[in-house]
Structure formats: structure tokens, C-alpha cells
Amino acid sequence: MPAHVIHDQLSTRLRALQPSVTLVISQLARKLTAEGRDIINMSSGELDFDTHEPIVRSAIAALHDGQTRYTDVGGTPALKAAIIAKFKRENQLTFTPRQIIASTGAKQIIFNALLATLEPEDEVTIPAPYWVSYPEMVRLTGAVPRYVEPGDQDDFKLTPARLEAALNANSRWLLINSPGNPSGALYNAQELRALGEVLATYPRVLVISDDIYEHIVYEGAFVSFATAVPSLAARTLTVNGVSKAYAMTGWRLGYAGGPEWLIDGLSLLQSQSTSCPSAIGQAGALAALNGPQALLPEWCGRLRQRRDVALSLLRQAPELKVATPPAAFYLFVDCRDLIGKRSRQAKQCMMTWRWPPIC
Known part of the structure; x- marks a missing residue:
């Protein structure tokens, strides 16, 4: 990702500010999707449901x-x-x-x-x-x-x-x-x-x-x-x-x-x-x-099903550890056992490094 550049004429307070990583990744995902790439955007905390x-x-x-x-x-x-x-x-x-x-x-x-x-x-x-x-x-x-x-x-x-x-x-x-x-x-x-x-x-x-x-x-x-x-x-x-x-x-x-x-x-x-x-x-x-609030438990039920499917998939990887979250729509995965390791696919990706990476 390009370096975060702050102009020296901006205030000291603003120059110390880091951009929202969530929004940076979301913007990149939208850009790549517009270019025809098949992107799964896992950055923003946002439902994929349409407004009722x-x-x-x-x-x-x-x-x-x-x-x-x-x-x-x-x-x-x-x-x-x-x-x-x-x-x-x-x-x-x-x-x-x-x-x-x-x-x-x-x-x-x-x-x-x-x-x-x-x-x-x-x-x-x-x-x-x-x-x-x-x-x-x-x-x-x-x-x-x-x-x-x-x-x-x-x-x-x-x-x-x-x-x-x-x-x-x-x-x-x-x-x-x-x-x-x-x-x-x-x-x-x-x-x-x-x-x-x-x-x-x-x-x-x-x-x-x-x-x-x-x-x-x-x-x-x-x-x-x-x-x-x-x-x-x-x-x-x-x-x-x-x-x-x-x-x-x-x-x-x-x-x-x-x-x-x-x-x-x-x-x-x-x-x-x-x-x-x-x-x-x-x-x-x-x-x-x-208005009527019936959609809230209905959507929550759909999100619970997705959570359970995602948990079952992640737990097939022995190096990953993840607790079952009782709420929200995130999975906070402990991947410390994988830090420093490389798969053959990842190694190839590193050898042909570019941004965005193509693996």
C-alpha cells in the first residue's frame, strides 16, 4: 500500500494522525472491484443487507x-x-x-x-x-x-x-x-x-x-x-x-x-x-x-448462521484459535502460531511482490 503522506504545511496535530485503516482498505476494495477483480471486502463493519x-x-x-x-x-x-x-x-x-x-x-x-x-x-x-x-x-x-x-x-x-x-x-x-x-x-x-x-x-x-x-x-x-x-x-x-x-x-x-x-x-x-x-x-x-422492528431478529438469525459457518471453517486450521463471539458480526482470530511462517503459495507471492498482490 502506498505510504501515508502528510504535507508539512498541515498542523502538527494532524500530521500525527493516522488514517483509518478500515476506510483505506475499504476504498482499495471498492477500487479493485470497479476494475473487475473478485474482491471479498472484510474491512468495514457493514451489513450487506439493503436498508429495509x-x-x-x-x-x-x-x-x-x-x-x-x-x-x-x-x-x-x-x-x-x-x-x-x-x-x-x-x-x-x-x-x-x-x-x-x-x-x-x-x-x-x-x-x-x-x-x-x-x-x-x-x-x-x-x-x-x-x-x-x-x-x-x-x-x-x-x-x-x-x-x-x-x-x-x-x-x-x-x-x-x-x-x-x-x-x-x-x-x-x-x-x-x-x-x-x-x-x-x-x-x-x-x-x-x-x-x-x-x-x-x-x-x-x-x-x-x-x-x-x-x-x-x-x-x-x-x-x-x-x-x-x-x-x-x-x-x-x-x-x-x-x-x-x-x-x-x-x-x-x-x-x-x-x-x-x-x-x-x-x-x-x-x-x-x-x-x-x-x-x-x-x-x-x-x-x-x-417502524416495525421484526426485521432485527430476522437479520440477527441470518448473521448467527454466518458466524457459525465461519467458525467451523476457521477451526479446521489447527494454528488458528477463535472464541465464539456472543454478539456483533466479527471474529477475532488468534493467529500468533502462524506469525513468521510461509506457505508455498505465500512464498511465491512474496517472490513476485507487487501491490496489490496477486496470489
Whole structure:
């Protein structure tokens, strides 16, 4: 892959930023596909299902109805009402309109929350393995990502002891992603409450609960952090969106509920950057949240079948080790036993190296 080139006239902060590996690979896959190559794109966290037709029809109707203008910065009143109803219905969380914001994807909300609250010496605690964008977002604010590695028996989840060891006077945020990308880890209520007991002694630490894979659960039950730990709800930003559950990644519509002071800050920042999210994206999200939800368990069942088939194939390779993820649509494969080894096919590929490789 060509080297990542940053011009020396860009800011120091931007020059230190790494591009999203996921998006770089996705762009390359699309380019090769357009050239006629047979490519399996395993980069982006994206369903290959089409957006449900009633959602599409609702958005088209909104277009014809003239819903193509600016809306309130944080989303239309109708969309905020739908988000409030969703949080109440599915997570037993109660919010007011002033505690809700809609943005151009959940990614924007997380970045804006970090930018709105972090100072240069602050730290953000990020359990590993993690989504590739978390640490780069933190670095872009000038703050410091602090990684917490899981133990061998932790099922890729943060434990109270490891959290306690990671926190200090500079700690500002804990990032909880459940179900997790890329591990598929799923916290239960008891595990979240145990983390909450540690956080209770660190009143400066806020919590981002990234729930974007909420509806993709095969075994166990999803619970949001603020639901499990209501005593810390005033310090929690609960982030979600329509991208994963409803196959609407390109609609770019995320939302969050949190304390008024933080939502006010996010709205202020958004007003001077992207303004409101897409009016048509909002119309689609409104239809998704308010419409029939029967497609969610149906899609989840199809994804479970795919997971099981992929697991059976991977486990035919003795050098590969992979646990059964209870949620999300990733397999986090331990390939350490293969590092340094070469198959005859790989050796030939290395001898005739070019980019992209043809093996």
C-alpha cells in the first residue's frame, strides 16, 4: 500500500494522525472491484443487507414533501421524540429533548464528546481490543489514550481490577463498547455494575457507552451501561445509531442521550462544524426507530448462521484459535502460531511482490 503522506504545511496535530485503516482498505476494495477483480471486502463493519424498503419509502416521501432544508442543530423534534421513545422502550432510560442529540453518525458524537471535554494531559481509558478510531480521536484532541489489555480468561472484557489499575488523577473518560468491535464481547449487568463500583470513587471520570451493535446479539442479553449503573447515568453518554442494526451506514445518522451540560456542549460544537445532520437521514432514522422492528431478529438469525459457518471453517486450521463471539458480526482470530511462517503459495507471492498482490 502506498505510504501515508502528510504535507508539512498541515498542523502538527494532524500530521500525527493516522488514517483509518478500515476506510483505506475499504476504498482499495471498492477500487479493485470497479476494475473487475473478485474482491471479498472484510474491512468495514457493514451489513450487506439493503436498508429495509419501508425506511427507503419514508425517506423518498420526505424528499417529495420538501424536507430538504436545515433542521435544528441536534435533530428535529420528531426524531428526538423517537430517540427518547427508543431509549425508554429498549433500555429503560429516561431522557428529555434537551438530553438528546442527533449527528452525522455515532462516530461524530464520540469525537465531539472527546473534543468538548478533554485537556492535553487528560487520559481516556480504552479496553483492548478496540475500534481503530478511538485512539486517533483521542490523540487529535491532544489528550492521551490509555489502553487496558485483557487477561487470558477475561473474554476480551475489562475487569474491575484492571480498570482500577488504569485510572489515575488524569483519567477523564472510560470508553465501553458492548457488544464490542472487533471482539464481539458482551458485558452483562453484573459486570457493568462492578465497573461502576470502581468508577464511583473517581468522580471526574465520564463514561461513553458505545452501543452501536446493540441489536446484534446471539447469546446472552444486551444491557446498556446507564441501565445497569443508574447511579452513574449523569456521567454517562449513551451513544447509538441506525447504521448497524438497520443497515443504514451510508445514511450517516447517529444519536446519543446524556446530561444536559454535555449535550449543550455537543450542540454548540456541532453548530460550528457540521450544523444539523442530513434532513433525509433524519427522516430515514425516524422511520427506522418508529417502524416495525421484526426485521432485527430476522437479520440477527441470518448473521448467527454466518458466524457459525465461519467458525467451523476457521477451526479446521489447527494454528488458528477463535472464541465464539456472543454478539456483533466479527471474529477475532488468534493467529500468533502462524506469525513468521510461509506457505508455498505465500512464498511465491512474496517472490513476485507487487501491490496489490496477486496470489
